[in-house]
Amino acid sequence: MDKRRLGRTNLNVAQVGFGGTWIAELAPREAIKVVRHAFDLGINYFDTARWDGDSEEKIGTALQNVRDQCIIATKTGSRTKRESLKDFTTSLDKLQTDHVDILQLHGIDDEKTLTKAMNANGALQTCKHAQREGLTDFIGISGHKPRVLTKAVATGEFDTVLVPLNVVTQQALEELLPMAKAHDVGVVIMKPLSAKTANLITCLYQPSLSLVSQEVELKSMLGETSEEQVSSALRFVLAQDISVVIPGLKSLCEVDVAVRAGVFGGLTPIEQARFSFVGDAFCRDCGLCMPCPEGVNIAAVLRFLMLYEGFGLRVWAKKLYGGLEGGVNKCRGCGQCELKCPYGLAIVAQLGRAKQNLEVP
Ligand code: SF4
Ligand code: SF4
Numbered sequence: 001m002d003k004r005r006l007g008r009t010n011l012n013v014a015q016v017g018f019g020g021t022w023i024a025e026l027a028p029r030e031a032i033k034v035v036r037h038a039f040d041l042g043i044n045y046f047d048t049a050r051w052d053g054d055s056e057e058k059i060g061t062a063l064q065n066v067r068d069q070c071i072i073a074t075k076t077g078s079r080t081k082r083e084s085l086k087d088f089t090t091s092l093d094k095l096q097t098d099h100v101d102i103l104q105l106h107g108i109d110d111e112k113t114l115t116k117a118m119n120a121n122g123a124l125q126t127c128k129h130a131q132r133e134g135l136t137d138f139i140g141i142s143g144h145k146p147r148v149l150t151k152a153v154a155t156g157e158f159d160t161v162l163v164p165l166n167v168v169t170q171q172a173l174e175e176l177l178p179m180a181k182a183h184d185v186g187v188v189i190m191k192p193l194s195a196k197t198a199n200l201i202t203c204l205y206q207p208s209l210s211l212v213s214q215e216v217e218l219k220s221m222l223g224e225t226s227e228e229q230v231s232s233a234l235r236f237v238l239a240q241d242i243s244v245v246i247p248g249l250k251s252l253c254e255v256d257v258a259v260r261a262g263v264f265g266g267l268t269p270i271e272q273a274r275f276s277f278v279g280d281a282f283c284r285d286c287g288l289c290m291p292c293p294e295g296v297n298i299a300a301v302l303r304f305l306m307l308y309e310g311f312g313l314r315v316w317a318k319k320l321y322g323g324l325e326g327g328v329n330k331c332r333g334c335g336q337c338e339l340k341c342p343y344g345l346a347i348v349a350q351l352g353r354a355k356q357n358l359e360v361p
Helices: 028-040 057-067 082-095 111-118 124-132 146-154 176-182 216-222 227-237 250-260 271-275 296-310 314-322 337-340 348-359
Strands: 003-005 012-014 044-046 071-076 098-107 137-140 160-164 187-190 194-197 201-202
Touching: 028 057, 028 250, 044 187, 044 216, 057 071, 057 111, 071 082, 071 124, 071 194, 082 098, 082 124, 082 176, 098 124, 111 124, 111 146, 111 337, 124 137, 137 146, 137 187, 137 201, 146 160, 146 176, 160 176, 176 187, 216 227, 227 250, 296 314, 296 348, 337 348
Parallel strands: 044 071, 071 098, 098 137, 137 160, 160 187
Antiparallel strands: 003 012, 194 201
């Protein structure tokens, strides 16, 4: 597998890494086998988190005797200095290591949380302290909102940023990746097969490499078989200006498929056309227009409209919309949301189109 430079960390990472969330669901012996198999096939970036059940413990055990050949990145979800220090001490213990390569702030999804984590008593201070003590080499940040992460990266405090990016969740390409490039921050991509935000989960099929979508439209976008679909999804991400993509892996077979997709020579013109989004006035899922006083889930409705209009995934968009609480019928057109949208979207008009296109007659 080709390697890429992880921004200013100068770490050399195999371009497909290991997302460690799902191994928490496996029995320890099975999980250790999966992690070790990934290492044996050339994966050298392993991402985990204090929040991810016993993932740290399993990764630590699997990689114990090859620790110096691996990059281990963990996360603290605590926001204060005191609590995150406790977290990090536990992480080192569970990972059975005397240091990690990257310590990340976990799930920073709004500006208030970012401010709290970065203030004088915030979790960032723990990361800095750990770095001074040689307990972590680098400091990273993770979250689901590119707008918030763009602000974080602009502070210059972070060496890496971890964000979702996939064929139907391309918001990170607009502001975050250029900002990361300007600061030489390493970009790590999560959820290459699914889109998840704080208030909405829309999977391409499922967040697992084993499951194949039976949706006709998704098949025509990504391919017929499970392997084709996974490969397409990962190839789209690898074609962007990023360092490493970390699908969540939880079986030997998934590792094999991911590593095969990691041998990547660029997208074909047909793939490029298939994955391109049509339109520009799209919702960035920043959430700043919400809550709506009437309970409309604005970001979700506009997301489904984007799937319908921008990607031509019409049947699928309608199906997802059908399962949504907070649909467009609750809107009474007050316009409050439009005043809060930093991108100046004509939200009410878009909701009108959503009503027309997504509602089942
Ligand atoms: S215009 Fe509709 S969606 Fe926007 S805030 Fe008013 S009721 Fe909610
Ligand atoms: S409509 Fe505007 S404010 Fe609301 S989530 Fe989308 S981009 Fe953000």
